Every structure is written in structure tokens, then in C-alpha cells.
Amino acid sequence: MTQLLIKFKNVFMTALTIGKILNDYQGFLMDYEVEQLRKVQRTPSDFTTQVKAIQLALFAEEWDFMGDSGADSKDRSRGINPMNQEYIDRVNKKREAFSVSLLSEDGYSTDNSSDLFCEEVVRHTKNYKELLEHKKNKTKQTVFVDMDNVLVNFKSGIDKISEEDKLKYEGDLDEVPGIFFLMEPYDGAIEGYKWLCKNFDTYILSTAPWDNPSAWQDKLLWVKKYLPDEAYKRLILSHNKHLVHGDFLIDDRTANGAGKFLGKHIHFGPKGDKDFADWKAVIAYLKNLT
Ligand SMILES: [Mg+2]
Numbered sequence: 001m002t003q004l005l006i007k008f009k010n011v012f013m014t015a016l017t018i019g020k021i022l023n024d025y026q027g028f029l030m031d032y033e034v035e036q037l038r039k040v041q042r043t044p045s046d047f048t049t050q051v052k053a054i055q056l057a058l059f060a061e062e063w064d065f066m067g068d069s070g071a072d073s074k075d076r077s078r079g080i081n082p083m084n085q086e087y088i089d090r091v092n093k094k095r096e097a098f099s100v101s102l103l104s105e106d107g108y109s110t111d112n113s114s115d116l117f118c119e120e121v122v123r124h125t126k127n128y129k130e131l132l133e134h135k136k137n138k139t140k141q142t143v144f145v146d147m148d149n150v151l152v153n154f155k156s157g158i159d160k161i162s163e164e165d166k167l168k169y170e171g172d173l174d175e176v177p178g179i180f181f182l183m184e185p186y187d188g189a190i191e192g193y194k195w196l197c198k199n200f201d202t203y204i205l206s207t208a209p210w211d212n213p214s215a216w217q218d219k220l221l222w223v224k225k226y227l228p229d230e231a232y233k234r235l236i237l238s239h240n241k242h243l244v245h246g247d248f249l250i251d252d253r254t255a256n257g258a259g260k261f262l263g264k265h266i267h268f269g270p271k272g273d274k275d276f277a278d279w280k281a282v283i284a285y286l287k288n289l290t
Pocket of ligand 1: 147251
């Protein structure tokens with residue numbers, strides 16, 4: 001399914017497990033949906049398989065079109081959902097209860113909100129093979145942490161450069177030689193990073209500007225200054241963050257591969273559609289997933 005950028009705050013912050021859905025949401029579900037969900041609960045599988053299984057159990061209406069007759073598909077092409085109104089209302093009420101987008105008028109799902117919802121359910125149910133494997137081997141899930149505007153307060157570096165450099169590098173302030181070492185830690189970042197180290201296999205994953213060679217050195221020096229033991233030999237500098245394999249990436253942007261990261265992108269920052277405004281929100285979320 002196409003990964004759309006439309007995100008729903010509720011979806012991300014939902015800490016529903018399969019058990020909680022079965023207990024608290026039965027009124028929104030049909031018997032066959034409950035039965036399917038119970039089946040998933042009884043059969044632990046790997047993460048991706050479990051997400052798909054929950055999606056098929058809870059949101060099977062997204063595949064209704066596959067059973068269309070000729071007349072049904074004609075209806076759909078004219079923007080009409082051929083399913084009966086009672087069914088459509090019931091399905092949309094359920095989707096609303098889970099903060100998943102309603103079906104479009106022609107009965108198709110309109111975004112990836114049900115995928116994201118099901119991923120969160122699997123993460124919180126904690127019964128998928130990869131996690132059980134970690135528990136058995138006493139290993140930890142992997143977290144990658146971005147630097148600029150996550151670990152590092154970028155603006156604090158700008159505040160320290162000369163007016164002359166501000167003018168000279170206007171529009172490209174990340175190319176000021178030495179600027180990255182001048183930056184202060186982001187609010188709550190050092191404590192947050194140290195907490196992560198105790199609970200996850202934690203690495204720094206940052207991008208250094210291609211046209212500022214000193215940034216590559218300054219980022220290393222910054223890490224040695226503020227996180228000397230915790231981040232020892234755990235600094236990765238890359239323009240291709242999607243190539244790194246792991247469970248979580250805390251990043252304020254989708255650039256340099258962050259948006260294509262295969263695990264969970266914890267979209268960090270106080271502005272816009274970011275799901276995690278600060279370090280407190282990140283830790284509150286991850287605390288439930290260890
Ligand atoms: Mg950043």
C-alpha cells in the first residue's frame with residue numbers, strides 16, 4: 001500500500017493491545033471480527049505478518065471491492081459504495097472509534113491510517129516474534145537518534161557565530177565552519193539519550209552537510225563532549241538513513257532517507273504534524289514498548 005504522509009496523532013499515541021480491543025471495543029465489532037482477532041492473539045508471528053493479520057481481522061472492508069459483481073464495480077466507478085448503508089454506517093463507526101480514516105464514498109480506504117494503527121497495536125501487544133526473540137536472548141531493540149534539532153539545539157549554534165558569518169553564509173548556515181561544535185544540547189536530550197541507552201541498543205544517526213567538511217569532524221567532537229561513554233563508537237553519519245536497519249528512528253525530518261526508514265519513524269519536534277513534541281513524549285511512548 002502506498003505510504004502516504006497523512007498521519008493521525010491519535011493513531012500514533014494509541015496504546016491499544018489486542019486484549020484491550022477485545023475487552024473495550026467489542027461493541028464496535030462483528031462476531032467474525034472478534035473471532036479473527038482472537039485467532040491472531042493465539043498465534044504469535046513476526047511483526048509484519050501480525051500487522052497484516054490484524055488489518056484483515058479489523059478492517060476487512062478495505063478489500064470489499066475484490067468481491068464486486070459487474071454491477072458493483074460499475075457503482076464504484078461512479079463513486080458509489082455498492083455495500084448496503086447499514087453495513088457502511090457500522091464500518092465507519094468502528095473506524096471512527098479507532099481514529100482510522102473513514103472509507104471514501106466509493107468504499108475504498110483513503111490512506112495508510114489503518115496500517116499505522118495496526119502497527120501500533122502489534123507494538124503494544126508485544127507478542128511478535130522479533131520482540132520475543134530479544135527477550136529470550138536478553139538483547140534489546142535498536143533505536144537511532146538524529147542530531148540536529150533532536151540531540152542538538154541547532155539555533156544555539158547560530159546564536160554564537162559572528163554577524164559577518166551570518167551574512168556570508170545566509171541561507172546556508174549549516175556550512176559555517178565550526179558551527180556544529182558550538183551548538184548546545186536540545187532540551188531534555190542528554191537525559192533522554194541516557195535513558196534510551198539503558199533500555200535500547202542506541203546509536204546516533206545524523207547527516208553532516210556535504211559542503212561543510214568541518215561538520216563531519218565537529219559532530220564527532222560534539223558527541224565526545226556531551227555523550228563520551230554512552231555514544232562511544234556509536235556515531236553514524238549518512239545521507240541514506242533508510243539503509244540502516246533497526247526498530248526506531250527519532251528524527252525531526254523525513255529528509256536523507258529518514259522518511260523511508262523501515263522501522264518506526266518517531267517524528268520529533270514541536271511544530272507541524274510531528275507526533276512527538278519533545279523528549280518527554282518520546283520517552284513516554286517508548287517506555288511502553290520495552
Ligand atoms: Mg535533524
